[in-house]
Amino acid sequence: MPNPLTAPLVGYASKLRFPTLLKITLVLMLLSWLLPDPIPFLDEILTPLVALVLASWRRREPPPGPDGKGGTLEGQARRE
Numbered sequence: 001m002p003n004p005l006t007a008p009l010v011g012y013a014s015k016l017r018f019p020t021l022l023k024i025t026l027v028l029m030l031l032s033w034l035l036p037d038p039i040p041f042l043d044e045i046l047t048p049l050v051a052l053v054l055a056s057w058r059r060r061e062p063p064p065g066p067d068g069k070g071g072t073l074e075g076q077a078r079r080e
């Protein structure tokens with residue numbers, strides 16, 4: 001069950017892209033490490049943010065080939 005205090009922040013963060021989400025998460029983690037409990041429920045906020053960062057971190061697909069699909073063309077090649 002989502003926490004009613006942190007659910008709005010997690011909902012907003014789930015719409016962010018990877019670089020911005022990573023920066024926000026790193027700043028909050030550093031703040032949490034440097035100051036003991038500076039923001040109430042910071043640990044509860046960081047847990048889903050880290051999960052969102054890991055979920056949005058993926059490998060890029062290869063650029064499309066000449067056929068419009070990724071990868072190489074299927075078929076035969078011959079030398080002349």
